[in-house]
Structures are given as C-alpha cells and as structure tokens.
Amino acid sequence: MSDTHVRTRIAPSPTGVPHxxxxxxxxxxxLLAKKYxxxxxxxxxDTDKKRLVPESIEKIYQxxxxxxxxxxxxxxxxxxxxxxxxxxRLDIYQKYAQELINIGAAYYCFCSxxxxxxxxxxxxxxxxxxxxxHLSPEEVKAKLDSGAPFVIRVKLPETGFSTWHDLVQGKLSxxxxxxxxxxLMKTNGIPTYxxxxxVDDYLMKISHVLRGVEWMMSTPVHLFLLESLGWEPxxxxxxxxxxxxxxxxxxxxxxxxxxxxxxxxxxxPEAINNFLFYLGFSYR
Numbered sequence: 177m178s179d180t181h182v183r184t185r186i187a188p189s190p191t192g193v194p195h196x197x198x199x200x201x202x203x204x205x206x207l208l209a210k211k212y213x214x215x216x217x218x219x220x221x222d223t224d225k226k227r228l229v230p231e232s233i234e235k236i237y238q239x240x241x242x243x244x245x246x247x248x249x250x251x252x253x254x255x256x257x258x259x260x261x262x263x264x265r266l267d268i269y270q271k272y273a274q275e276l277i278n279i280g281a282a283y284y285c286f287c288s289x290x291x292x293x294x295x296x297x298x299x300x301x302x303x304x305x306x307x308x309x310h311l312s313p314e315e316v317k318a319k320l321d322s323g324a325p326f327v328i329r330v331k332l333p334e335t336g337f338s339t340w341h342d343l344v345q346g347k348l349s350x351x352x353x354x355x356x357x358x359x360l361m362k363t364n365g366i367p368t369y370x371x372x373x374x375v376d377d378y379l380m381k382i383s384h385v386l387r388g389v390e391w392m393m394s395t396p397v398h399l400f401l402l403e404s405l406g407w408e409p410x411x412x413x414x415x416x417x418x419x420x421x422x423x424x425x426x427x428x429x430x431x432x433x434x435x436x437x438x439x440x441x442x443x444x445p446e447a448i449n450n451f452l453f454y455l456g457f458s459y460r
C-alpha cells in the first residue's frame with residue numbers, strides 16, 4: 177500500500193435516495209483514502225435513463241454532507257479527471273468500444289430482443305449463446321451497411337480461468353466458461369456498467385475498487401477489458417452485503433432507511449457513521 181497513491185471512488189446511480197448499503201461502502205472508500213492521504217471521488221453513473229430520479233442527485237450530496245464525507249473531486253467541485261457524470265462522457269466510451277472491436281476483444285451483436293427473450297424463456301439463467309460472435313466479417317459489414325440495430329458485446333475467452341487477489345475475499349479464480357459475453361454498448365450508444373466502470377476507473381486513476389460481492393462474477397469481464405486495453409487493474413475489494421430479514425440484499429422492500437431518514441429522526445452524524453462502520457463486523 178505504501179507504494180500506491182490511494183484514490184477511491186463511489187459511483188451511485190441517481191435512481192432514488194441512496195440507502196445505507198451504498199453509504200456504508202462510501203464510508204469505507206472515504207476512510208481508506210483518508211488513512212493513506214489519498215483522494216475520495218464521487219462519480220454519478222446516470223446512464224440508466226429509465227430509472228433516473230433527477231432529485232436523487234441532490235439527495236446523494238446531502239447524504240455525504242450529513243456524515244462529513246468531503247469529496248476531493250465530484251461533479252460540483254470538479255477535478256483533473258472529469259467530467260464526473262457519465263452521460264457527459266459518452267464520446268469517451270464510444271471511442272474505447274470501437275477500439276475493443278478493432279482489436280478483437282468485442283463484437284457486434286445483432287440479435288433481436290425477441291430472440292434473446294426466447295433464450296431466457298427456455299432457461300432464466302441462460303447466458304448469451306454467442307450466436308453473433310461467429311458471424312463472418314462479410315456478414316457483419318452487410319448488417320452494418322443495412323442499418324441493422326446492434327449492441328457491442330465483450331468477446332471473453334472461452335477457456336481458462338480469471339484469477340485475482342481480492343483484499344477482502346482473498347485469492348479468487350473463476351472459470352471463463354461461467355462468464356457471459358456481457359453487453360458493453362447498447363443500441364442507443366449508451367454504455368453499460370461493465371464498459372463505463374472500467375474506462376472511468378482507469379482514466380480517473382482509481383487505485384482501489386470497493387464494491388458489493390454481487391459484482392464478483394463480473395470481475396472477469398472487467399479484468400479482460402483492462403488487459404485487452406493494456407491497462408493495469410485496480411485493487412479489488414468485494415465487501416459483504418447488508419441483508420434483509422429474508423437474507424436477500426437489503427432493499428426498500430425491507431424498509432431500509434437512508435442516512436437522511438436517520439438524521440431527520442435526530443441521530444447524530446457521529447452515531448450514524450459508527451453504526452455504518454460496524455455493520456457486518458464480527459467480534460468472534
């Protein structure tokens with residue numbers, strides 16, 4: 177750690193008031209950065225337009241301000257690696273999506289929504305069958321020339337393993353056959369999480385990526401993209417999730433409160449920070 181300049185980030189989607197699970201991860205990011213005299217960055221991942229709640233961006237700022245988590249860089253403060261709002265970075269993602277196509281690390285997929293729906297009707301856990309991965313260059317050119325709609329998918333290796341050391345989980349290794357050729361760029365030219373997060377974290381020089389364990393299965397995709405582009409990967413730390421009474425991921429249906437809810441009820445910021453910090457700890 178002493179040789180690494182620590183830069184951490186939290187990148188919430190403005191789809192509502194962030195609940196305590198998101199803020200807990202942000203607190204870990206903040207404390208790690210401050211312990212090592214690094215920077216804590218806030219980035220807004222607003223590419224999911226269907227679920228966007230405009231007023232939630234202000235709620236994100238209020239949540240961090242309430243707990244005293246000062247950002248070193250964010251959309252308001254600015255910084256050397258902005259813009260810090262994803263929809264203002266679309267040309268950047270499109271550039272790297274095309275580069276991945278050019279080097280053979282990604283491919284055009286012309287499958288219709290109806291075809292993909294049929295695949296999942298047969299098996300709800302089915303991965304994409306890689307149908308378009310095997311189109312000839314001539315077939316791809318003909319479809320592009322005809323104006324056929326497409327997405328861009330990652331072209332993951334079909335053999336071998338993806339292995340990395342996780343700060344929380346230890347050494348992890350996943351067979352590439354278990355991974356999916358995830359969509360990187362949607363038909364509307366908007367990137368998915370998988371492309372945007374890799375590009376942003378690299379260009380913003382993020383040293384440590386702290387996120388929930390639900391993203392572990394996506395790490396092989398991100399590592400492959402980083403390797404394909406010749407980029408050094410960050411240090412990953414997948415933290416345990418906060419669970420509801422039914423043992424599923426904590427959500428609004430469980431009555432999960434936000435930091436702002438606790439503050440309104442009279443809880444002091446110091447008490448909320450202490451509560452969040454110790455959630456998930458064990459003394460045994």
